[in-house]
Every structure is written in structure tokens, then in C-alpha cells.
Amino acid sequence: MKREDIIKGKENNFMEKYTHFPEGKYITIAVLREAQSECIFRTEGSGEGLNKERVSLGMENKVKDFRAIISKRKQCAVERRTGREYLRLNDLLFTTKDKSLCALNKNTPCGKCLDCKTNGYAVGDGGAQKSRMIYDNAYSILPFNMVTGVKTFNALYDNGTMRDEKGNASSSINEDEYIKPGTVFMDMITFKDVTFIEFIYGLSNVLRSKRYGAISSRIGKMNNTILKVAFSDCELFSNLELTQSVYDKLAVASEIEFPLETSKVKEYAKQSFEDLKKGVFGNVTELNEVELSTLLEYIKSVYQEDGEEKAADLFKEQSKQYGE
Numbered sequence: 001m002k003r004e005d006i007i008k009g010k011e012n013n014f015m016e017k018y019t020h021f022p023e024g025k026y027i028t029i030a031v032l033r034e035a036q037s038e039c040i041f042r043t044e045g046s047g048e049g050l051n052k053e054r055v056s057l058g059m060e061n062k063v064k065d066f067r068a069i070i071s072k073r074k075q076c077a078v079e080r081r082t083g084r085e086y087l088r089l090n091d092l093l094f095t096t097k098d099k100s101l102c103a104l105n106k107n108t109p110c111g112k113c114l115d116c117k118t119n120g121y122a123v124g125d126g127g128a129q130k131s132r133m134i135y136d137n138a139y140s141i142l143p144f145n146m147v148t149g150v151k152t153f154n155a156l157y158d159n160g161t162m163r164d165e166k167g168n169a170s171s172s173i174n175e176d177e178y179i180k181p182g183t184v185f186m187d188m189i190t191f192k193d194v195t196f197i198e199f200i201y202g203l204s205n206v207l208r209s210k211r212y213g214a215i216s217s218r219i220g221k222m223n224n225t226i227l228k229v230a231f232s233d234c235e236l237f238s239n240l241e242l243t244q245s246v247y248d249k250l251a252v253a254s255e256i257e258f259p260l261e262t263s264k265v266k267e268y269a270k271q272s273f274e275d276l277k278k279g280v281f282g283n284v285t286e287l288n289e290v291e292l293s294t295l296l297e298y299i300k301s302v303y304q305e306d307g308e309e310k311a312a313d314l315f316k317e318q319s320k321q322y323g324e
Helices: 003-007 072-089 114-119 196-208 239-252 262-277 289-302 311-322
Strands: 026-035 052-056 064-070 121-123 127-129 138-140 148-154 173-179 184-192 222-232 284-286
Touching (some): 003 196, 026 196, 026 262, 064 184, 072 114, 072 311, 114 311, 138 239, 184 196, 184 239, 196 289, 222 262, 239 262
Antiparallel strands (some): 026 184, 026 222, 064 138, 121 127
8 A cells, every 4th residue: 555545636635845834734633542541641740630621511511520631742742752762763863963863851853853843843043843733632521520530559668568677657658640441532633734744654653652641651551543534724623622512412312421432432523523513614624434444554554564665764755855
């Protein structure tokens, strides 16, 4: 399977090559994020509990309640690292003027790799690139108190007990709020003025990212499912509106319970996307189910050894374009 098979008839929705001048070509992906283990999403070092916001539960249901959220930064940081790992593996991260290798945590972005150009960067005296992947907070469909729990944990001594060698009891007992496995979040990510390869890079990072939040070496397992891919000449509706619309449909069907039936959520999310699309002041087209399935199969194939096209080759091709 080659890119020509995927892009045929949709060439105008992508940039032919990278440019500094925006043309208003938007691509929106609707993502269902489902917790596969306990997850902790909080602001590190703040001493606070899980991130949450008080909002209306639905667009029709005006009852106010808290929803758990995955902040835009928590999403972007994970998915960006996923992409950079692959670029690093294939020698597609480049050096700066002072010969430092492109790195985010050292504030030495190279400004010419696929990640810098897609997700953006800023250097005091070395220019900047605004991100062309637009994130927003992802909201839990169900209220905060339905999808969260509290666990008590303690720090054991080396002998495996709560008492030291002198018999003194440990006082290291704490509590953590957590997101329950099975919690579903609705999310949308918008690409602006990207080439086909840049789109594949960003979308594949979402699909390949599996752990989010705090203590991700032990918990934080998440599954991301792409429900919709839409092309437009303006931004669409918000994550919150999509979440509220799904909640309304669940409420009408008397299906507000934890855990939600994922197949029903997918069905209602697609219906909600279509409903909300009618209020957009712009031209919106979508991939149909077959086209979306073909796109996802293509992405899967480029990361496999027997794929007709290879992700590393595509990303190298795109990186060369930045140097032109």
C-alpha cells in the first residue's frame, strides 16, 4: 500500500510542502481515549488531586458537575516523546548551530526535524515555530465522582514491613486519587496546514502512545481509537461540546453507568460529530468508514518490516524538504 492510494482525490486537503504562510487547511481527528489501567492526571508538584473542571454535563442537560480531564500538555508531551523516540532511533533528530543534538529537556531544539516543524519550538535567539498540532483538554464523559477512586499506600522498609529494625512504625501512609480503568475521555486534535507525511507522523504518534500521566512506568495505560477524520477550512467545535453531546445521548438511552459500553460510546460519538458539524460555518468533509480503515492500515504497514513504504523513509523525505 502506497501513499498515493490514500491521498488520491484528497490532495487539496494537504499542503504540497511546508510553508510559513497559513492557508487554513484543517484536519481534525476525533479520538476516544479509554483507560486500560489506573491513571493519575494531576499538576505535578502542586499538592492537588486529579485535574478536574466543573461544567454542564450535557448540552441539553444543564446540571453542573465536575469532569476529570487529561490536560492538553499531558497528551501532547507523551505523543511528542513517542515520535521523537522513533526519529532518534532512525537518526532523524539533527544538531543545532553549536552542535548540540536536538533535545526538548535541554532547550536545544534543532528547528529542522519533523518534530520541531510539526509540534513547534522556541529558542531565545534562534527563531520559533508555532505548533501545527492543536490540542485541547480531553474530558471524561461521566462525572468525576463516577470515574475516580482513592487508594491508600505506604512505604515499606527494606524488611518488607511497616516497622524498622528497632520496631518503630512507619508514618509514610498516603492517599492518591486515581482514574478508574474503563474511564472514557472524548478528545479532538486539529492539524493545521500540514503535508501528508506530517499528518501521518502526528496521527501515528497518537496511535502508538500507550501510557499517560504520573507513575507511567506502573500505571497510566491508555488505548486511543480514531473515530473520525474530517477536513475543513476552519476549526470545528470543541472537545467539551462533543463530550456533552455524547452524554446527552447516553442519558436519553438511560445508559449513564460505569463502566460505559464502549461500542455505544463510539456510536453516539459519531452521531454527535455529525450533529455538531451542522453548526460549523465552513466546508467540512470526512473520510468514510472504509477510507478511515484503509488509512489506519496504511499507518500500521509503514511501521512494519514488510510494509511497502517505511515510516523512516517517509520522515527522512519530509526532513529533507525543510532544508530546501
